[in-house]
Amino acid sequence: MKEHHKKYDVIVAGGGHNGLVAASYLAMAGKSVLLLEAQDDLGGATASVQPFPEYEANVSRYSYLVSLLPDQIVRDLGINFRTLERPVASYTPFQQDGRDDGLLVSSEWDDPTAASFRRLTGSDREGQAWREFYGGIAELARRLAPSLLQPLRTAAELKSAIGLPDIWRQLMEVPIGTVIRDQFHDDLVRGVVLTDALIGTFVSADDLQANRCFLYHLIGNGTGQWRVPQGGMGVLVKELSRIAALQGVEIQRQSRVTALETGPMGVRVETESGSRFTAHDLLFAAAPQHLARLRGRPVPDSLEGSQLKINMLLSRLPRLKSGADPRTAFAGTFHVNESYSQLETAWTSARNGVMPQPMPLELYCHTLTDPTILSPELHAKGFHTLTLFGLHTPASLFDTDPVSTKTRAMEAAIASLNQYLLDPIESVLAPCQQGTFAIEVKSPLDLEKDISLPRGNIFHRDLDFPFLTEDEHAVGSRDLPLWGAETDDPHIYLAGAGARRGGGVSGIAGHNAAMAMLAKSASHS
Ligand SMILES: Cc1cc2nc3c(=O)[nH]c(=O)nc-3n(C[C@H](O)[C@H](O)[C@H](O)COP(=O)(O)OP(=O)(O)OC[C@H]3O[C@@H](n4cnc5c(N)ncnc54)[C@H](O)[C@@H]3O)c2cc1C
Structure with a gap:
């Protein structure tokens, strides 16, 4: 077991494109951010690879076309991606x-x-x-x-x-x-x-x-x-990784989050290799089903x-x-x-x-x-x-x-x-x-x-309409507006495709989780 003593403002679990977008927005806002990715490579479903070693052909292995990525995110983060x-x-x-x-x-x-x-x-x-x-x-x-x-x-x-x-x-x-x-x-x-x-x-x-x-x-x-x-989906990941690193996000690969504790002071996560990290907030940028398991909660139907x-x-x-x-x-x-x-x-x-x-x-x-x-x-x-x-x-x-x-x-x-x-x-x-x-x-x-x-499931879980039902509105009535990233734990946000309005290569879930977290921290300061 390796306990890391630095307490981060935020840990982002999952280095798909949404995790990278969220981490970059937060680091740009001055937060200290640690991103933990389970695999050797970042990108999740937005990877480019050469699947046929004999040939120099860089294939978008999973997702392949872009529609949902808003120009605003491209501009805000300075993503050089056409x-x-x-x-x-x-x-x-x-x-x-x-x-x-x-x-x-x-x-x-x-x-x-x-x-x-x-x-x-x-x-x-x-x-x-x-x-x-x-x-x-x-x-x-x-x-x-x-x-x-x-x-x-x-x-x-x-x-x-x-x-x-x-x-x-x-x-x-x-x-x-x-x-x-x-x-x-x-x-x-x-x-x-x-x-x-x-x-x-x-x-x-x-x-x-x-x-x-x-x-x-x-x-x-x-x-x-x-x-x-242009250049395949991997270009987006490369760009987002460059921007995240430039903004000071600490990125650790081969670091699957396998345990999670929360309390009034924040969150503590443990990775597969036994490292422990603490932070004020956790942005979970992998599927909500994995988050539910980590929290010992019922896994949402999908x-x-x-x-x-x-x-x-x-x-x-x-x-x-x-x-x-x-x-x-x-x-x-x-x-x-x-x-x-x-x-x-x-x-x-x-x-x-x-x-x-x-x-x-x-x-x-x-x-x-x-x-x-x-x-x-x-x-x-x-x-x-x-x-x-x-x-x-x-x-x-x-x-x-x-x-x-x-x-x-x-x-x-x-x-x-x-x-x-x-x-x-x-x-x-x-x-x-x-x-x-x-x-x-x-x-x-x-x-x-x-x-x-x-x-x-390519969208992590069932897609939702991009609005609140009247019931959710009634339950959710609190001081801060809802972004679709919130969970019932004030220190945990959903930042991946499974958040409301996530799904697809859009970065929207990452953006919205970062905005929800920043709004909360501004309201506390
Ligand atoms: C075959 C396929 C084709 C698709 N085609 C398109 C398309 O053409 N256009 C489009 O817009 N969308 C497409 N999609 C959907 C789109 O790719 C995804 O919805 C989107 O990429 C999800 O991004 P994400 O960052 O939220 O999650 P992901 O890309 O799933 O990334 C999550 C990351 O979290 C990591 N992770 C998981 N668990 C943990 C853990 N416990 N700790 C740390 N890290 C963890 C994973 O390794 C992964 O890197 C496609 C998806 C697939 C699979």
Whole structure:
């Protein structure tokens, strides 16, 4: 046991991007901060790695696109990190009347997009519905996003401040499945809309949890635009680590917090290696389920993670059966077997313990927008990375036999994708040593083992709406405004994705926990 005598103002447990954001804000405000990270490396779910030793390809191993990170946090902390716009929002291949085609949606509405909707649906009606629906949401995003970095308001207060009652109702009050069925007629179009409600979220379209997921996928930074992190997600971690160190944050890796005591004077934590540290406050920037265990409290209920993440390096992009240029089709989100009915069937199947067939997927090619993650040689040879995100593959499917189920899941994902490819994906995977190929597969159980995501939940736990319910408001009425980071212990705050308004690569949870703590310490001084 090693007792450290220095008492810090704050200990931040967890060195994912939120922990680093929180630590930097607090150090900039003059607090002494110790950050304890369980792993060898910082970053948590925002890491870049070279998974295939033969190739210089820096892959965003877990999270891969950025939307939710507010410009304000980038400015406040001086983060030197660029994100790049994608010209294509999405491409969805389909087979209709024996022919292969695809629904192309450009990032800005244009003639090819309109023509694509017309070819799929036979008229302009669905395209018009699309523009109206997303136009309304864009306005809501613009008005709602700034509130994410302010103290929480009640639903009624926020609704009235935003002033778009119909769109508010559609997103917060009516199940998103009902809204989508009302607004759109085509099964494929409905599905493309629905996918944003199901990323990492194992529910039916008619569950309000899907609305929460949908909301966070459409309001990021006031635009909802998903952008490519230049240089990969690891650049954000590198930058945040640089800023934290510059501000004087003490960072200790390989320091998993394994015990926690609190009292009127503050907190004391113990790490796996037996070191003990004390501080006035603890910002817990890992999952709330881990905090509950450390405190000997009941673990909060949450959905399990439900996605398969596959990272690939390709020697070239595969050709499509539809004849579309793969450089266009893969430039945005490439949806596979994600019509509305396919998504609902996949959910029912997985709920009954059966791997969905066909598996609904979405793919993304980083290198079409940003080739800098490849060595110049690989880029010149036409290599590309491809990220596959499989939906409705919950952790429970993998429990009994994790290894062979992962193989089956990978095969199901590949079969689903190959339905639309002229060149089967196996034929373009970069070869590695001993007859293997450049493909790595992460099941929800791998995410739990590798980066401590409870049951592989990419948001740590169920997302919440970004406001207080009236009940919470009544219970929470105290002197200080609530930020969604507070716990029932005045010395402990939640600073990770599992805090209210956390989830995704945003830094919002880190910012808000730091603000809550600073507000409290200002009120005491
Ligand atoms: C496969 C995948 C794909 C995703 N894709 C996207 C995407 O494209 N865009 C997006 O916005 N979001 C995406 N997400 C979600 C997003 O990455 C996370 O919600 C977010 O990164 C969480 O950040 P965090 O800092 O709160 O927590 P984490 O990144 O989970 O970091 C928590 C850190 O705490 C450490 N830790 C855990 N327990 C302890 C302990 N007891 N003591 C000390 N340290 C501890 C962990 O090792 C980890 O480093 C994805 C997530 C996954 C897994």
